Amino acid sequence: xxxxxxxxxSTYIVREQVQPRPMPPIISVSHLSKTYASGFHALKDINLxxxxxxxxxxxxxxxxxxxxxxxxxxxxxxxxxxxxxxxxHDIIRDYRVTRSMIGLVPQELTxxxxxTVWATVSFSRGLFGKPANPDYIAKVLKDVSLYDRKDSxxxxxSGGMKRRxxxxxxxxxxxxxxxxxxxxxxxxVELRKDMWQVVxxxxxxxxxxxxxxxxxxxxxxxxxRIGVIHKGEIILVEDKTTLMNKLGKKQxxxxxxxxxxxxxxxxxxxxxxxxxxxxxxxxxxxxxxEHSGIAELLRDLSASGIAFRDLATTQSSxxxxxxxxxxxx
Numbered sequence: 001x002x003x004x005x006x007x008x009x010s011t012y013i014v015r016e017q018v019q020p021r022p023m024p025p026i027i028s029v030s031h032l033s034k035t036y037a038s039g040f041h042a043l044k045d046i047n048l049x050x051x052x053x054x055x056x057x058x059x060x061x062x063x064x065x066x067x068x069x070x071x072x073x074x075x076x077x078x079x080x081x082x083x084x085x086x087x088x089h090d091i092i093r094d095y096r097v098t099r100s101m102i103g104l105v106p107q108e109l110t111x112x113x114x115x116t117v118w119a120t121v122s123f124s125r126g127l128f129g130k131p132a133n134p135d136y137i138a139k140v141l142k143d144v145s146l147y148d149r150k151d152s153x154x155x156x157x158s159g160g161m162k163r164r165x166x167x168x169x170x171x172x173x174x175x176x177x178x179x180x181x182x183x184x185x186x187x188x189v190e191l192r193k194d195m196w197q198v199v200x201x202x203x204x205x206x207x208x209x210x211x212x213x214x215x216x217x218x219x220x221x222x223x224x225r226i227g228v229i230h231k232g233e234i235i236l237v238e239d240k241t242t243l244m245n246k247l248g249k250k251q252x253x254x255x256x257x258x259x260x261x262x263x264x265x266x267x268x269x270x271x272x273x274x275x276x277x278x279x280x281x282x283x284x285x286x287x288x289x290e291h292s293g294i295a296e297l298l299r300d301l302s303a304s305g306i307a308f309r310d311l312a313t314t315q316s317s318x319x320x321x322x323x324x325x326x327x328x329x
Contacts, residue, residue: 024088025049026177026208027073032082034068034232042068044232046082050177055199055209057223057240059216065232066212067107070179074104086177100128103175107182109162111169113155117146120154121168128173140168143198145191160191167195177208184215196222252283252294257307264304270297281308 027050034043043065050056060066071077073084075095084091086098112120122137141147144164149157154165163183170178180199184192192215199222203209213219219226219240226243228236236243259278263270270293273282283297301308 024052026052026087027210028085029069029073030083032069032072032084033080034065034072034077035080042232043072043079046229046232046234048227048234048237050208050210051225052208053203053206054224055203055211055222057219057226058210058212058229059219059226060212060229064229066229067181069229070104070181070210070212074102074179075099076104100173101176103170103173103178105163105166105170105178105180105183109159109166111154111162111165113153115154116151117141117154117157117165117168118150120165121172124169125172130173136174137172140171143171143201144168145194164191164195167198171202175207177210178202180209180211180213182212182214184213184218192218250285252285252297253312254281254283254301254308255310255312256280257309260306264306266304267300267306270300272297281306 027048029046029048032043032046032048033041035041046065046069058066058069068077072079073086073091075091075098086101089097089101091098115123118137118141121140122132122134125133125137138147138150141150144167146161146164146168149161154162157165167180167183178199184195196218199209199211211219211223223240226236226238226240227234256279260274260281261278263272263274263281271283271285273284274280275282281301283294285293
């Protein structure tokens with residue numbers, strides 16, 4: 001019996017030894033604040049960790065602090081207090097290392113108008129001390145659908161194509177982390193789809209993506225986790241699926257066979273809302289609750305003599321959740 005116990009203990013120890021440890025975050029932000037000379041508090045005690053290899057969606061209204069936060073991590077803006085590390089390297093002490101690991105696609109289109117696409121992307125690679133690699137530059141340009149314009153002067157390109165040039169420049173030095181600050185602003189729908197395919201392929205290759213966007217459906221489609229920033233404060237960080245399940249609401253809409261003037265008194269406590277037209281009843285319920293109450297509701301409707309000819313359910317989108325969170329603040 002003692003031998004069996006010893007074997008069990010030994011097996012347990014071996015299992016404990018081979019358990020994989022969680023990967024440390026590739027970006028760690030600790031107690032970060034930024035106050036501009038005007039006195040404006042752009043960031044207030046931000047604490048945030050970005051996991052290696054994820055797509056992180058950073059959402060917030062205009063002026064919430066998204067661009068300031070990105071600027072500090074990328075070494076463009078100086079923090080008032082706090083610390084940031086990239087893969088364990090402090091962004092101040094080890095700035096050469098951290099900046100070489102990061103690619104940034106800013107909101108503003110800042111390119112040399114009289115250079116060719118090929119020359120400006122190749123030059124960006126050289127700025128980071130990377131040796132010339134025409135094959136890699138060609139691959140990047142093909143990925144962002146610019147290869148056929150590689151010899152064109154940038155001033156001859158459309159706004160959407162210039163946006164693609166910015167993405168190619170950010171990828172030119174093979175970064176481990178890519179910041180996309182409103183990357184699809186002014187870009188047509190077809191190009192947007194192409195861009196997101198490139199982003200998915202980068203994530204699959206191990207690149208960490210941090211995305212800000214006004215197209216919240218993009219974050220809903222692309223992101224693994226969502227962070228919401230409002231008035232310089234991080235008010236929520238959550239796995240997207242968990243967030244949708246936790247804060248999302250479902251609505252059951254019943255199209256009535258006959259118009260109602262008001263919800264019957266017998267159903268006053270059911271949470272039903274009558275549409276202004278009087279032809280629909282709307283019932284909202286919590287997706288995380290095991291008991292939706294729909295079966296009881298349908299029985300009560302039948303007992304009250306209310307007939308319906310159709311029903312449909314809808315669930316909160318990420319945009320609905322985002323708007324609710326900001327309103328609550």
